[in-house]
Amino acid sequence: MRAESRFGLRVEPIDLDATLGCGQTFRWRRDPDGSWTGIVGRSILRLSASSGGLTVDSMAASPCTKKDISTYLRTSDDIASIQKNLGRDDVLSRGILQIGGLRLVKMDEWECLISYVLATYANIPRIKTMIDSVSTAFGAEILDGVHAFPRVNDLREASTEDLSRCGLGYRARYVRAICEVLDPRDLDRMKRLGYADLRNELKGLPGVGDKVADCVALFGFGRLEAFPIDVWIKRALSRLYGVTGSYAKLSEFARLRFGGFAGYAQEYMFYNERSLATAGRCIFSEE
């Protein structure tokens, strides 16, 4: 693919493998040379590391501004400050410095909502397949064969049967039901809600429970205090802190322990727990 535009982006630190490959966002793939190609909005982007930040190649005619990608990568997050804050936790402090380049991303609210409804009870490779299938079937074609994530009105055209054919399984009817009850303007209104109200409203949507609501609050609405708890985080909390119990109980533990940057703590722990399982690497070792 030919690059339509190229610009540099100052962001430090950033680890593309950790940030784009950890499973918080689903439309990126790693290229053999270590750069990453993905779809954000209506743009195809390739990110590669360069001194002091990134080189951004935009491969579609649709413009992706420096501001767009800067928002997406949350470049204004003061990682050093966040790590200093979370580092007061003697469990996290052992390992977070090694993954300082893991940044949270700020996804589109709608794409994030549907993505994490699809993510229920599925592994990450499958989630990617489902999202690609839905995009191919209902999203606008950006460049030959590459489709943007479908917008609300695009997905409204899909029947439950259409969605099932995308391999969504029982999730098809949740997506269909969300399309029926959600007005696009609701998402704009929800941007102004406080975390608790936002979370409650999200939980009112079909297929959205505690965990999905927190994922959407964190990765979609950028609420850094959100702490999504899935099977990996349950394991991590049990192994590292010895805490178990209901979502509400674990959630309260995280709020007290990690405060306003709980979302970053969660992603560090998620990354660690998964790399422990897949590669045997443990950053927050106990010994």
Place this chain on the structure above:
DNA sequence: GCCCAGGAGTGTG
């Protein structure tokens, strides 16, 4: 083939 997956919804004790 077998196991498990960034869970949610519903019913029951």
Place this chain on the structure above:
DNA sequence: CACACTCATGGG
């Protein structure tokens, strides 16, 4: 409140 069960299916 806690637990048990079902949902539908693909990737490792």
